[in-house]
Amino acid sequence: MLLCLETSCDDTSAAVVDTGAAPPGSAAAAGSAATAGAAGGPAVIRSSIVSSQHEFHAVFGGVVPEVASRRHTELLAGAVADAFDEAGVTWDDLDGLAVTTGPGLIGALLVGLAAAKAMAYARRLPLTPVDHLQGHLAAGYALGVEAPFVSLTASGGHTLLSVVEHGIEFRVVGRTLDDAAGEAFDKGARLLGLPYPGGRELDLLAAQGDPAAVVFPRSLPHGFDFSFSGLKTALLYYLREHPDEAGSEARRASLAASYQEAIVDQLVSKTVRCAEQEGLRRVAVGGGVAANSRLRRRLAEVCEQRGLEAFIPPVALCTDNAAMVGLAAAHLGAVPWPDYLDLDAYASEPALNALRRRSQGGDRRS
Numbered sequence: 252m253l254l255c256l257e258t259s260c261d262d263t264s265a266a267v268v269d270t271g272a273a274p275p276g277s278a279a280a281a282g283s284a285a286t287a288g289a290a291g292g293p294a295v296i297r298s299s300i301v302s303s304q305h306e307f308h309a310v311f312g313g314v315v316p317e318v319a320s321r322r323h324t325e326l327l328a329g330a331v332a333d334a335f336d337e338a339g340v341t342w343d344d345l346d347g348l349a350v351t352t353g354p355g356l357i358g359a360l361l362v363g364l365a366a367a368k369a370m371a372y373a374r375r376l377p378l379t380p381v382d383h384l385q386g387h388l389a390a391g392y393a394l395g396v397e398a399p400f401v402s403l404t405a406s407g408g409h410t411l412l413s414v415v416e417h418g419i420e421f422r423v424v425g426r427t428l429d430d431a432a433g434e435a436f437d438k439g440a441r442l443l444g445l446p447y448p449g450g451r452e453l454d455l456l457a458a459q460g461d462p463a464a465v466v467f468p469r470s471l472p473h474g475f476d477f478s479f480s481g482l483k484t485a486l487l488y489y490l491r492e493h494p495d496e497a498g499s500e501a502r503r504a505s506l507a508a509s510y511q512e513a514i515v516d517q518l519v520s521k522t523v524r525c526a527e528q529e530g531l532r533r534v535a536v537g538g539g540v541a542a543n544s545r546l547r548r549r550l551a552e553v554c555e556q557r558g559l560e561a562f563i564p565p566v567a568l569c570t571d572n573a574a575m576v577g578l579a580a581a582h583l584g585a586v587p588w589p590d591y592l593d594l595d596a597y598a599s600e601p602a603l604n605a606l607r608r609r610s611q612g613g614d615r616r617s
């Protein structure tokens with residue numbers, strides 16, 4: 252039973268996850284720091300609390316890192332208390348903690364990491380550090396996806412296509428060459444005059460529009476990489492050339508739907524092609540963009556047509572949350588008490604290293 256924290260951006264999240272019974276004779280069963288949820292049975296989310304800070308950042312039109320850090324310090328203790336209440340467990344039921352250590356906003360991450368260290372240290376419990384991208388990738392485990400599978404992780408900061416080979420070990424096969432998919436949604440939303448956070452607003456507006464109204468360019472870079480910055484520029488130029496359209500609600504909805512369609516097309520087509528090329532039958536998505544209603548529908552449709560199995564987690568598991576941290580931790584080794592006290596948070600380093608290794612001809616992360 253793990254208490255899990257996630258504070259990498261502007262959601263203050265705590266969850267209690269039962270990582271599954273460790274098989275008899277395993278390291279976890281013998282009382283070592285390792286967790287063995289993957290081998291010992293499916294993980295169960297006992298509670299998941301997300302205290303969104305959106306209203307605090309909305310007045311600034313985006314996340315203000317210092318405001319996020321301060322709000323995390325105010326909201327975290329309450330989120331932990333609620334996570335215990337909802338799960339019906341106490342400190343005595345815990346076997347360990349898990350926390351996101353990066354990538355993300357460094358001040359925000361440090362709040363979660365310091366809190367996790369303090370709580371784990373005080374209770375003499377082990378602590379599992381979890382990479383935020385592994386967390387998003389692990390959301391599919393809530394639906395029982397098993398490796399090998401193709402994973403699309405699309406959030407505000409990252410767009411990664413990977414092959415999960417076993418457990419939670421993955422090989423990156425494609426990534427964005429410029430903006431992340433979530434960034435493309437947010438920038439498009441801003442151009443259309445929608446409030447922050449833009450992705451969800453654009454999704455809602457697009458539901459009233461015609462996705463075929465304007466054919467925005469689909470940049471399809473080589474292989475499985477993505478590119479979204481040209482699309483944002485195309486919308487900017489379109490709005491400059493058709494200034495009247497921004498005034499019409501119906502036309503704005505169709506622009507939103509057409510813009511969304513171009514992003515979704517790129518994500519779905521590359522993900523499905525990757526599965527086919529790799530000879531894999533299972534596809535899972537995660538990250539805030541996987542909350543997009545059009546992406547969810549298109550991916551389900553196309554996978555069905557091609558005989559692929561799509562694992563599309565509930566929206567609450569796609570956007571930032573601490574339950575996914577526990578799902579990932581079930582596949583990772585914990586750091587024993589008190590060795591984790593010198594663990595550090597990181598803003599972006601491992602992700603960049605992974606991409607560098609990939610460009611040098613191969614990448615494996617675990």
Ligand code: KG4
Pocket residue numbers: 260405406407408409432433434436437448449450451454538539540541542543544569570571
């Ligand atoms: O994973 P996430 O919650 O935080 C990061 O790790 O970045 O993803 C946030 C991103 C934002 O860019 C947000 O606009 C986008 O996910 N997003 C959406 C939707 N909900 C959140 N994009 C499109 N449609 C949505 N419904």
Ligand code: ZN
Pocket residue numbers: 383387406407538539570571
């Ligand atoms: Zn995220």
